[in-house]
Amino acid sequence: MIEAHDLSKRYGEKVAVDHLSFSVQPGKVTGFLGPNGAGKSTTMRLILGLDRPDTGTATIGGHAYRDLAEPLRMVGALLEARAVHTGRSAYNHLLSLAQSQGLPRKRVDEVIDLVGLQAVARKRAGGFSLGMGQRLGIAAALLGDPKVLVLDEPVNGLDPEAILWIRNLLKRLASDGRTVFVSSHLMNEMAVTADHLIVIGRGRLIADCATDEFIERSSHKSVLVKTPDADRLAQLAISDGGAVASRDGDTLTLQDLDAPRVGHLAAVNGIELHELTPQLASLEAAFMELTRESQEFGQHGGSELPAPPPVSEETHA
Amino acid sequence: MSTTTTADPMATATMMSPLHFRRLLASEWTKLRSVRSTMWSVLMLVVVTLGFTVLVTTLTMSQWDKADAKDQAQIVADPVSFILGAGFQLGQLTVCVLGVLYIASEYSTGAIRATLLAVPKRTSMLAAKCVVFAATIFVVGEIVAFVAFFTGAAIVHKHAPVSLSDPGVLRAVIGAGLYLAVLGLFALAIGALVRHTAGGITGVIGFVLVLAPLAQLLPGSAGKHVHAYLPSEAGHLIGQATKGSDDLLSPWQGFGVFCLWTAVLLGVAAWLLNRRDA
Numbered sequence: 001m002i003e004a005h006d007l008s009k010r011y012g013e014k015v016a017v018d019h020l021s022f023s024v025q026p027g028k029v030t031g032f033l034g035p036n037g038a039g040k041s042t043t044m045r046l047i048l049g050l051d052r053p054d055t056g057t058a059t060i061g062g063h064a065y066r067d068l069a070e071p072l073r074m075v076g077a078l079l080e081a082r083a084v085h086t087g088r089s090a091y092n093h094l095l096s097l098a099q100s101q102g103l104p105r106k107r108v109d110e111v112i113d114l115v116g117l118q119a120v121a122r123k124r125a126g127g128f129s130l131g132m133g134q135r136l137g138i139a140a141a142l143l144g145d146p147k148v149l150v151l152d153e154p155v156n157g158l159d160p161e162a163i164l165w166i167r168n169l170l171k172r173l174a175s176d177g178r179t180v181f182v183s184s185h186l187m188n189e190m191a192v193t194a195d196h197l198i199v200i201g202r203g204r205l206i207a208d209c210a211t212d213e214f215i216e217r218s219s220h221k222s223v224l225v226k227t228p229d230a231d232r233l234a235q236l237a238i239s240d241g242g243a244v245a246s247r248d249g250d251t252l253t254l255q256d257l258d259a260p261r262v263g264h265l266a267a268v269n270g271i272e273l274h275e276l277t278p279q280l281a282s283l284e285a286a287f288m289e290l291t292r293e294s295q296e297f298g299q300h301g302g303s304e305l306p307a308p309p310p311v312s313e314e315t316h317a
Numbered sequence: 318m319s320t321t322t323t324a325d326p327m328a329t330a331t332m333m334s335p336l337h338f339r340r341l342l343a344s345e346w347t348k349l350r351s352v353r354s355t356m357w358s359v360l361m362l363v364v365v366t367l368g369f370t371v372l373v374t375t376l377t378m379s380q381w382d383k384a385d386a387k388d389q390a391q392i393v394a395d396p397v398s399f400i401l402g403a404g405f406q407l408g409q410l411t412v413c414v415l416g417v418l419y420i421a422s423e424y425s426t427g428a429i430r431a432t433l434l435a436v437p438k439r440t441s442m443l444a445a446k447c448v449v450f451a452a453t454i455f456v457v458g459e460i461v462a463f464v465a466f467f468t469g470a471a472i473v474h475k476h477a478p479v480s481l482s483d484p485g486v487l488r489a490v491i492g493a494g495l496y497l498a499v500l501g502l503f504a505l506a507i508g509a510l511v512r513h514t515a516g517g518i519t520g521v522i523g524f525v526l527v528l529a530p531l532a533q534l535l536p537g538s539a540g541k542h543v544h545a546y547l548p549s550e551a552g553h554l555i556g557q558a559t560k561g562s563d564d565l566l567s568p569w570q571g572f573g574v575f576c577l578w579t580a581v582l583l584g585v586a587a588w589l590l591n592r593r594d595a
Contacts, residue, residue: 049437050430051594066437069337077434085352085428092351093431100344100435102336140431 006056009042016042018203024181029174031194032183035291039203040183041080044152070101076141080152086126090136111139130157148179167193187287201291222255223262226275236265333441341445358415366408370465373403374472381476396479397489398557400469412497416504417517424512439590454501458494466490485558492555506582525549548578
């Protein structure tokens with residue numbers, strides 16, 4: 001089990017993690033979701049003892065990472081940034097890690113087979129593709145057969161086949177009773193992989209709940225309506241507390257009103273409808289909206305221009 | 318799970334047990350031997366040191382009659398210092414480079430993160446690196462020192478005969494290997510402080526090659542004292558059979574000063590390693 005309590009981390013002026021508390025339970029896949037720059041990687045680095053928190057503590061199974069004598073037997077981690085010497089072969093990289101934990105050489109061969117790197121294991125890791133590098137990182141994470149896995153964007157750069165493989169691997173590891181903590185900035189990926197979600201934005205906790213519940217809660221309903229009298233219906237909808245999300249000729253997408261309400265408004269006012277369709281906003285859109293709100297809350301005063309899509313700020317390491 | 322030991326992964330002792338430390342040594346040795354820069358640096362150490370030993374001693378002997386009397390007297394008084402100085406002056410630079418690379422390349426490639434995930438007790442990790450690196454350089458350094466000495470002694474035999482049984486000579490030859498080992502640690506400490514390969518190498522070479530002549534430019538006895546206590550200047554005195562008439566420090570005193578420099582730098586490196594984010 002992983003527990004974060006009141007974690008904060010600041011790099012210079014930038015607050016990366018802001019008084020974050022949560023716990024990650026064994027036996028299920030917990031998704032750690034947030035846009036790029038939300039503080040996911042930093043939080044993981046704090047949990048793994050690579051960076052020191054400014055406030056708060058993080059423990060794994062009740063111990064701070066730095067107190068673990070053979071951490072790889074307890075925790076397997078995949079970091080977003082590469083963590084392999086480019087001049088060293090995959091085999092020797094894994095061998096040096098195995099030796100530091102007192103694991104036998106045989107285990108190195110086992111994880112190489114497990115991730116399918118047999119053909120290139122003796123080649124220098126510097127020549128690896130992104131996908132091969134991810135596989136090597138996963139091999140390192142699984143080396144000590146750990147009870148806890150902390151994986152930062154594990155599907156990054158993988159082809160669809162490999163993504164499916166990782167997904168199934170994570171589910172299997174969780175069903176063994178392990179603690180699996182996986183970060184991603186892709187809502188759709190997490191929706192199919194994670195049982196539980198911890199969502200952060202700007203270093204703060206936005207949601208900590210079951211994936212199903214999160215999807216239910218964050219999917220804004222909208223209604224697609226086609227009418228020759230679009231102007232009038234739009235006005236009526238707005239005065240009834242709705243909002244016009246988009247308009248394309250005589251097609252409107254209305255928000256914050258359900259389909260029966262829109263139909264009622266049209267009937268009462270004698271507006272002719274050609275189509276009236278309830279729509280579930282895409283998960284990805286819902287997630288973006290949710291985290292955008294968190295970003296607005298995070299801005300303290302000042303009249304800022306609308307922010308462009310955030311760029312990745314997680315490469316500071 | 319295929320494990321061989323029963324060590325408790327949850328153990329929270331602050332001190333690392335000897336068993337765990339031996340595992341770190343095995344791990345660090347794998348890391349050191351499995352990158353090409355190590356092989357190249359060791360090869361360069363051997364080739365450059367022996368090559369220049371032969372070159373400088375042969376040239377000096379062939380020009381013996383044209384050399385001025387003071388130089389001749391210096392060589393005859395302490396032939397082992399001349400022989401070792403001929404090759405190690407340049408050969409030592411490969412140890413400087415390798416010492417920095419051994420740790421700083423972990424930072425430049427990101428491998429330090431894998432290292433610290435496996436060994437969060439950072440001081441132990443640094444200690445294991447030091448032991449493995451110093452031992453490796455010591456073994457290679459001693460072999461090179463003895464080969465250089467016997468080769469050089471044969472070449473200078475006619476004008477400046479010297480044997481291992483002469484006073485201080487054996488200590489000087491063994492001392493050359495010791496000096497390289499400590500120089501390796503000195504470079505490793507700078508690499509750990511700077512965490513950047515190019516910057517670290519520049520820093521060490523600056524210490525070893527640039528600072529000494531600059532210190533000599535300082536006026537009066539201040540310059541002489543600063544110069545004498547510079548790390549590599551003090552350290553290489555161990556490669557002399559006797560204390561030179563101009564030297565402020567004896568061979569062992571000089572080596573002690575060098576060890577002190579290295580220990581202080583390693584101490585600072587360990588302190589920062591534990592404080593800094595990786």
